[in-house]
Amino acid sequence: xxxxxxxxxxxxxxxxxxxxxxKTYSLALDVNVxxxxxxxxxxxxxxxxxxxxxxxxxxxxxxxxxxxxxxYTRHIPRQTYTQGTSxxxxxxxxxxxxxxxxxxxxxxxxxEQKFMPFAGLxxxxxxxxxxxxxxxxxxxxxxxxxxxxxxxxxxxxxxxxSRWGFIAGIHYNYSSAKSKDFDLGAFHSxxxxxxIIMLEW
Amino acid sequence: xxxxxxLIGLGCIVNGCQPVPDAEELNQDLVVQTDYxxxxxxxxxxxxxxxxxxxxxxxxxxxxxxxxxKYAVDVTTRIKANMDARGYTFVDKNQNPDLGVVxxxxxDFSVYQTISYPGYGGGYYSPYYGYYYPxxxxxxxxxxxxxxxxxxxxxxxxxxxFKLIWACYIGDIASSIDPFQKSVEAVDQAFVQSPxxxx
Numbered sequence: 001x002x003x004x005x006x007x008x009x010x011x012x013x014x015x016x017x018x019x020x021x022x023k024t025y026s027l028a029l030d031v032n033v034x035x036x037x038x039x040x041x042x043x044x045x046x047x048x049x050x051x052x053x054x055x056x057x058x059x060x061x062x063x064x065x066x067x068x069x070x071x072y073t074r075h076i077p078r079q080t081y082t083q084g085t086s087x088x089x090x091x092x093x094x095x096x097x098x099x100x101x102x103x104x105x106x107x108x109x110x111x112e113q114k115f116m117p118f119a120g121l122x123x124x125x126x127x128x129x130x131x132x133x134x135x136x137x138x139x140x141x142x143x144x145x146x147x148x149x150x151x152x153x154x155x156x157x158x159x160x161x162s163r164w165g166f167i168a169g170i171h172y173n174y175s176s177a178k179s180k181d182f183d184l185g186a187f188h189s190x191x192x193x194x195x196i197i198m199l200e201w
Numbered sequence: 202x203x204x205x206x207x208l209i210g211l212g213c214i215v216n217g218c219q220p221v222p223d224a225e226e227l228n229q230d231l232v233v234q235t236d237y238x239x240x241x242x243x244x245x246x247x248x249x250x251x252x253x254x255x256x257x258x259x260x261x262x263x264x265x266x267x268x269x270x271k272y273a274v275d276v277t278t279r280i281k282a283n284m285d286a287r288g289y290t291f292v293d294k295n296q297n298p299d300l301g302v303v304x305x306x307x308x309d310f311s312v313y314q315t316i317s318y319p320g321y322g323g324g325y326y327s328p329y330y331g332y333y334y335p336x337x338x339x340x341x342x343x344x345x346x347x348x349x350x351x352x353x354x355x356x357x358x359x360x361x362x363f364k365l366i367w368a369c370y371i372g373d374i375a376s377s378i379d380p381f382q383k384s385v386e387a388v389d390q391a392f393v394q395s396p397x398x399x400x
Contacts, residue, residue: 071220135230
């Protein structure tokens with residue numbers, strides 16, 4: 001998969017060199033920590049990705065889309081669950097696979113220097129696939145909701161004229177994708193991203 | 202060309218980012234689920250019978266109806282030990298026992314979907330469907346469950362069947378790392394989580 005991603009991303013690179021940009025493509029490692037529903041999942045998602053695309057609206061404002069994914073987990077050691085006359089003993093592996101697609105706007109405080117801080121907001125759709133594995137069995141609940149993600153960070157270019165740079169940032173995710181089956185409310189997480197950004201003009 | 206490249210990249214991300222638990226960890230212990238008839242006074246029974254050294258077998262992959270050998274011996278011996286420890290007296294089936302203990306293996310049948318799942322927060326009540334449980338999937342290609350049942354041999358249902366008063370599902374023994382030992386442990390656990398059984 002790594003090669004596939006690399007090939008896909010390298011295809012986005014424009015061989016031209018220039019200082020000002022009006023489009024960006026970014027691919028970042030997206031690490032998230034759940035801050036809600038921690039009875040269900042409490043481990044950080046260290047294998048998530050964030051793919052972003054932006055077009056210039058004006059000199060400092062850029063709009064586009066973000067696609068994100070993350071996987072949260074929790075292992076609950078073997079114990080007995082009692083419900084009425086029924087009792088079950090097992091250990092549980094709780095998973096939440098999250099995907100987000102947002103329309104995002106970022107305000108860059110400057111667009112001509114090596115260090116370009118930005119702040120933004122993404123609003124869109126969230127899909128979470130809740131899975132609970134126990135032995136060879138699993139139960140599942142899929143949920144859609146609204147995703148709101150305020151975010152901030154910076155782009156750092158090695159040179160002012162570079163057509164690529166590093167992107168890093170932090171964000172907060174609010175997803176209304178609840179689960180009735182697992183008795184879970186809205187999903188919140190905080191995260192950080194670090195990756196590469198390609199600049200085009 | 203560029204949108205196609207982007208879509209390929211996104212497809213790789215989606216397909217490659219649904220990790221699942223390690224199979225060895227998942228199959229470390231068997232799932233033990235029990236349920237009993239809450240209207241029954243288990244202390245009112247005195248004797249039971251059990252087919253020692255033999256398990257029933259229901260399978261899609263064989264026409265055999267009995268499971269013999271060490272596994273059957275280990276399991277039935279442990280069932281008997283637990284029943285004895287709960288104060289019941291083992292008698293031959295011709296000696297008019299109060300309870301019958303039935304033990305059998307169901308292989309390659311989707312029996313687990315019919316029972317409630319351990320749940321996280323349990324099921325919930327739906328005004329349309331009554332008490333509702335999330336769906337349970339079995340993702341093993343060939344799974345097997347050890348099923349134990351207690352039946353009241355003094356009562357029959359309207360369908361002329363003995364009344365089922367306790368049931369236990371133990372699985373998956375087909376993918377267990379140590380089906381012999383883990384099954385014996387699971388039988389013990391079935392009784393541990395069923396304190397209502399006993400005189």
